[in-house]
Amino acid sequence: MSVPAGSPAAVVFDAYGTLLDVHAAVARHAGRLGAQASAVSALWRAKQLEQSWILSATGDYADFATLTRRALDIALAAHGIADDALRDDLLGAYRRLDAFPDAAPALAALRGAGLATAILSNGEPAMLEEAVAAAGLDPLLDAVLSVHPLRRYKPAPEVYALATTRFGCAPERIAFVSANAWDAFGAARFGFRVHWLTRAPVPVEYGLDRLARARIATLAELPGLLA
Known part of the structure; x- marks a missing residue:
């Protein structure tokens, strides 16, 4: 046509x-995160984007997969969550x-x-x-x-x-x-x-x-x- x-x-x-x-990854594992699930997802997204803007503004770069991992680590740490298996599952879910x-x-x-x-x-x-x-x-x-x-x-x-x-x-x-x-x-x-x-x-x-x-x-x- x-x-x-x-x-x-x-x-x-x-x-x-x-x-x-972007919130589907946390939604799949919300039961493991409990009442903090929505807050973790929101902070994960916010820190992911914040890093992209700061790196571009300063002439630096790391690929988006790296920023996604770093942002999740910040979000989990901010909510006192130390669970390597959950972290790996969330990162895997984010790729799908x-x-x-x-x-x-x-x-x-x-x-x-x-x-x-x-x-x-x-x-x-x-x-x-x-x-x-x-x-x-x-x-x-x-x-x-x-x-x-x-x-x-x-x-x-x-x-x-x-x-x-x-x-x-x-x-x-x-x-x-x-x-x-x-x-x-x-x-x-x-x-x-x-x-x-x-x-x-x-x-x-x-x-x-x-x-x-x-x-x-x-x-x-x-x-x-x-x-």
């Missing part, structure tokens, strides 16, 4: 938090996160409309390959792009340029979807058509009420907006 004039050259998705549920229920149907509908689909992620290549395969999303993607060759993390502009290079187009021809406000802002500043995903009600950040093309509550809205 040909893509109508004015349609994006590709629809590019953030992976962690947008297509993949569940896809959100709306992810595969949306990707399939976009591809059915003739649109290319891709991931642009902080994840390192092996980590992404395993996660995408485990979530069953690999047949629905034309490309999985990792920041790893650049040794920089989003929201560095050169990261978003990976998508324009891959699809041979200007930034405004890329529709970008992220559930992370800071990522949506970085993509909008780069020139992408940003669709900010907020599955739960959250306040507007970074002027995204002006910068984003649309704010969506589910990926099911995308085909109607883009195809």
Whole structure:
């Protein structure tokens, strides 16, 4: 099927938090963590992202799998948890996160409309390959792009340029979807058509009420907006 004039050259998705549920790893082992499960998961995610921003800002780099391990160690230590077996199980679960229920149907509908689909992620290549395969999303993607060759993390502009290079187009021809406000802002500043995903009600950040093309509550809205 040909893509109508004015349609994006590709629809590019953030992976962690947008297509993949970053809290699924802890959810699988919540019984072993007890009442601290939600707090551990939230701190794990916060420290993972914090490290990526600090390293990029200071010109340093460690791959995302390393940041994920370091962040989990901080989260467990902060809650007084010393359990090596649990730590290993959580890290294993993080490499095989569940896809959100709306992810595969949306990707399939976009591809059915003739649109290319891709991931642009902080994840390192092996980590992404395993996660995408485990979530069953690999047949629905034309490309999985990792920041790893650049040794920089989003929201560095050169990261978003990976998508324009891959699809041979200007930034405004890329529709970008992220559930992370800071990522949506970085993509909008780069020139992408940003669709900010907020599955739960959250306040507007970074002027995204002006910068984003649309704010969506589910990926099911995308085909109607883009195809």
